[in-house]
Amino acid sequence: MATTGPGKPVSASTARGGHEGHGGSGAGAPARRSTIRDVARQAGVSVATVSRVLADNYPVTHTTRAKVLRAVRQLDYVANAHAKALAGTGVETIALVLDDITWSAFAQIGAGVEQEAARRGRLCLVCTTQGDRQRELAVVNLMREQHAAAVILVGGIQYTTEYRERMSRFARSLDSVGSRLVLCGRPPLADDLPATVVEYDNEGGAYGATAHLLSLGHRRILFVGAQEGQSTADGRLSGYRGALADYRVAAAPELEREGLFLRDAGLRAVREALREQVAFTAVFAATDMVALGALEGLREAGLRVPDDVSLIGYDDIPMANELTPRLTTVHVPYQELGRTAARLVLDRRDGVGGAEDRTRLSTHVVVRGSTAPPAPGPR
Amino acid sequence: MATTGPGKPVSASTARGGHEGHGGSGAGAPARRSTIRDVARQAGVSVATVSRVLADNYPVTHTTRAKVLRAVRQLDYVANAHAKALAGTGVETIALVLDDITWSAFAQIGAGVEQEAARRGRLCLVCTTQGDRQRELAVVNLMREQHAAAVILVGGIQYTTEYRERMSRFARSLDSVGSRLVLCGRPPLADDLPATVVEYDNEGGAYGATAHLLSLGHRRILFVGAQEGQSTADGRLSGYRGALADYRVAAAPELEREGLFLRDAGLRAVREALREQVAFTAVFAATDMVALGALEGLREAGLRVPDDVSLIGYDDIPMANELTPRLTTVHVPYQELGRTAARLVLDRRDGVGGAEDRTRLSTHVVVRGSTAPPAPGPR
DNA sequence: CTGAAAGCGCTAACAA
DNA sequence: TTGTTAGCGCTTTCAG
Numbered sequence: 001m002a003t004t005g006p007g008k009p010v011s012a013s014t015a016r017g018g019h020e021g022h023g024g025s026g027a028g029a030p031a032r033r034s035t036i037r038d039v040a041r042q043a044g045v046s047v048a049t050v051s052r053v054l055a056d057n058y059p060v061t062h063t064t065r066a067k068v069l070r071a072v073r074q075l076d077y078v079a080n081a082h083a084k085a086l087a088g089t090g091v092e093t094i095a096l097v098l099d100d101i102t103w104s105a106f107a108q109i110g111a112g113v114e115q116e117a118a119r120r121g122r123l124c125l126v127c128t129t130q131g132d133r134q135r136e137l138a139v140v141n142l143m144r145e146q147h148a149a150a151v152i153l154v155g156g157i158q159y160t161t162e163y164r165e166r167m168s169r170f171a172r173s174l175d176s177v178g179s180r181l182v183l184c185g186r187p188p189l190a191d192d193l194p195a196t197v198v199e200y201d202n203e204g205g206a207y208g209a210t211a212h213l214l215s216l217g218h219r220r221i222l223f224v225g226a227q228e229g230q231s232t233a234d235g236r237l238s239g240y241r242g243a244l245a246d247y248r249v250a251a252a253p254e255l256e257r258e259g260l261f262l263r264d265a266g267l268r269a270v271r272e273a274l275r276e277q278v279a280f281t282a283v284f285a286a287t288d289m290v291a292l293g294a295l296e297g298l299r300e301a302g303l304r305v306p307d308d309v310s311l312i313g314y315d316d317i318p319m320a321n322e323l324t325p326r327l328t329t330v331h332v333p334y335q336e337l338g339r340t341a342a343r344l345v346l347d348r349r350d351g352v353g354g355a356e357d358r359t360r361l362s363t364h365v366v367v368r369g370s371t372a373p374p375a376p377g378p379r
Numbered sequence: 380m381a382t383t384g385p386g387k388p389v390s391a392s393t394a395r396g397g398h399e400g401h402g403g404s405g406a407g408a409p410a411r412r413s414t415i416r417d418v419a420r421q422a423g424v425s426v427a428t429v430s431r432v433l434a435d436n437y438p439v440t441h442t443t444r445a446k447v448l449r450a451v452r453q454l455d456y457v458a459n460a461h462a463k464a465l466a467g468t469g470v471e472t473i474a475l476v477l478d479d480i481t482w483s484a485f486a487q488i489g490a491g492v493e494q495e496a497a498r499r500g501r502l503c504l505v506c507t508t509q510g511d512r513q514r515e516l517a518v519v520n521l522m523r524e525q526h527a528a529a530v531i532l533v534g535g536i537q538y539t540t541e542y543r544e545r546m547s548r549f550a551r552s553l554d555s556v557g558s559r560l561v562l563c564g565r566p567p568l569a570d571d572l573p574a575t576v577v578e579y580d581n582e583g584g585a586y587g588a589t590a591h592l593l594s595l596g597h598r599r600i601l602f603v604g605a606q607e608g609q610s611t612a613d614g615r616l617s618g619y620r621g622a623l624a625d626y627r628v629a630a631a632p633e634l635e636r637e638g639l640f641l642r643d644a645g646l647r648a649v650r651e652a653l654r655e656q657v658a659f660t661a662v663f664a665a666t667d668m669v670a671l672g673a674l675e676g677l678r679e680a681g682l683r684v685p686d687d688v689s690l691i692g693y694d695d696i697p698m699a700n701e702l703t704p705r706l707t708t709v710h711v712p713y714q715e716l717g718r719t720a721a722r723l724v725l726d727r728r729d730g731v732g733g734a735e736d737r738t739r740l741s742t743h744v745v746v747r748g749s750t751a752p753p754a755p756g757p758r
Numbered sequence: 759c760t761g762a763a764a765g766c767g768c769t770a771a772c773a774a
Numbered sequence: 775t776t777g778t779t780a781g782c783g784c785t786t787t788c789a790g
Contacts, residue, residue: 059775076555086782087781090768145459319701466785467784
């Protein structure tokens with residue numbers, strides 16, 4: 001007996017010949033789904049009635065409703081989301097675009113977005129770009145096709161003129177189809193562009209981290225993870241510089257080390273600085289991942305943290321609190337960032353009054369065990 | 380001048396009065412997207428021609444194609460994915476259902492799925508359940524509506540009769556609409572059910588971990604993270620027991636400690652065991668997160684790892700290699716697991732011959748610094 | 759090579 | 775209270 005078949009035989013379907021119960025059992029065979037018409041026929045009512053019962057937005061006799069619901073159950077019917085979408089109803093979806101979901105900060109942002117979206121009945125489409133800006137472009141267009149209610153772009157970028165122009169195009173392009181561009185942890189665009197921005201106090205966190213080291217007495221602080229033009233790196237670097245300036249400590253080019261936000265960059269930068277005999281008593285790593293590499297670099301040189309050299313990171317990834325010593329770092333409320341991004345854009349969409357389209361969450365230093373006053377001796 | 384407006388004025392639209400360029404600038408105002416008809420009108424051709432040019436699957440004059448493409452550019456037109464889907468074309472989507480994307484193992488699986496899906500032109504819908512099985516049900520139905528090509532359920536579960544029945548229903552229900560249930564890191568269902576299963580050698584890894592400790596000379600090994608009925612926990616526990624049996628070491632109930640797969644569970648279990656004066660020289664934590672808690676528990680009791688007590692984890696999360704000492708653990712190829720899940724289901728769908736519907740990836744112990752022979756003294 | 763028109767599955771007037 | 779029907783935007787025969 002056919003698995004999905006109803007109790008009593010169904011009269012010949014409209015068109016396509018009757019598949020057997022197991023629809024897609026064959027490789028990729030497009031199954032014959034039951035449609036609202038099947039349900040209507042089975043229940044002996046019209047499609048409109050079925051629609052009404054299912055939407056539950058219109059008066060329907062108790063008995064009719066029962067008949068319909070029974071038919072639905074018998075046929076294991078679910079509505080076709082695409083048809084609903086086309087007809088104007090249908091669940092909205094939010095698109096989330098990020099480099100790599102395995103990076104802790106991104107995963108947290110993603111979790112925040114997804115939770116808030118789900119809470120408000122939206123679906124969440126996730127696309128990763130592995131840092132490929134070309135793919136980002138393709139993805140945004142794809143999302144425009146998908147009628148995504150919003151497209152949330154996550155994470156810092158190479159901040160160029162070309163980039164700004166592309167984003168402006170994205171913003172307008174999405175706006176023109178009723179969608180919305182959201183920049184999360186990314187610098188804002190021109191004020192007149194239709195986009196929502198959710199930032200965190202990137203520079204302030206770096207300022208705080210540096211000030212923490214300075215107030216401990218450090219004067220030679222190695223900054224690791226500078227990246228010319230990368231928005232996040234630039235913000236952190238300028239927070240570092242700003243604090244130095246406020247403490248009347250001269251900046252030194254040899255203390256600002258280039259490097260990506262990866263563990264390996266931290267390792268290499270510290271090794272090089274050591275090899276070049278650059279004097280420093282503390283390391284400010286632009287991310288916790290970089291700090292991990294720096295830690296290894298220090299250790300392989302026989303330097304203890306924090307006794308010989310202090311180390312501070314940025315991001316406060318869960319791992320930070322598990323290291324030995326526990327890593328002092330800058331806490332960024334990533335999950336909250338994601339949640340806020342979703343909230344703002346959905347508030348605006350749901351017509352909630354006073355929905356802002358620009359927010360900045362604050363960051364703060366979390367002092368743990370990897371920072372201490374500089375050792376009195378040399379270095 | 381209207382942003383999306385064409386060069387020369389367009390004759391009055393079919394129905395709704397002409398919105399201005401900026402479509403959705405108002406909160407959630409459903410914008411007037413340009414449709415294929417707009418493009419056709421603008422290009423002075425029929426919609427069929429536009430469709431053909433865009434699909435590029437039919438001979439079209441060079442000049443006609445040019446006209447169409449120009450119109451597309453002028454109107455910044457993108458097709459409506461829902462309409463395409465309804466008409467039978469359209470990008471497929473894969474649904475990924477997991478407890479929490481911030482958990483390292485899940486994030487890695489997710490990354491694997493997403494990458495493989497993207498590589499093969501599919502979109503990836505992510506839903507989290509926070510361990511709520513009720514929500515899992517709702518999500519699967521939602522995915523059925525969405526016409527997801529596959530629904531990938533990730534991670535261990537409470538393995539009950541009720542669960543098995545629900546999964547059977549899922550499997551058949553998805554199959555009946557041409558979709559496919561995929562179980563990733565979850566026990567398989569009955570053989571005759573339409574589902575794809577991608578497992579890893581859960582029990583084998585635990586056996587290896589335990590054997591590693593046994594061969595170092597440990598005989599009293601605390602297992603932390605037992606959970607009656609939880610499939611993953613059960614598998615690991617039985618690997619532990621199996622190794623003990625093979626080494627002719629008697630199992631002891633007081634050595635098997637209950638607890639969730641969370642850091643806190645590890646901490647509590649070790650504290651309790653210590654308080655109860657249970658003798659042990661090694662700890663096998665059911666996950667690396669549990670190992671983290673166990674490590675803290677050992678340390679606060681003044682016990683050194685591995686000098687006083689050896690510690691081994693499971694999962695090989697990135698953090699494992701950053702701990703002091705570096706954590707010995709069982710490596711699970713999570714990303715590969717996700718990639719495989721996507722690959723199998725898409726192979727089958729794309730009609731690639733010989734696509735299996737059941738695979739098991741292997742695991743292996745990664746020996747690092749947290750395990751050593753037991754100390755000669757007491758304990 | 760191009761166009762007209764019939765669906766795809768659902769919703770929402772409009773009628774009855 | 776229920777049914778009929780005209781779209782929603784796109785693809786795809788079938789004619790020309």
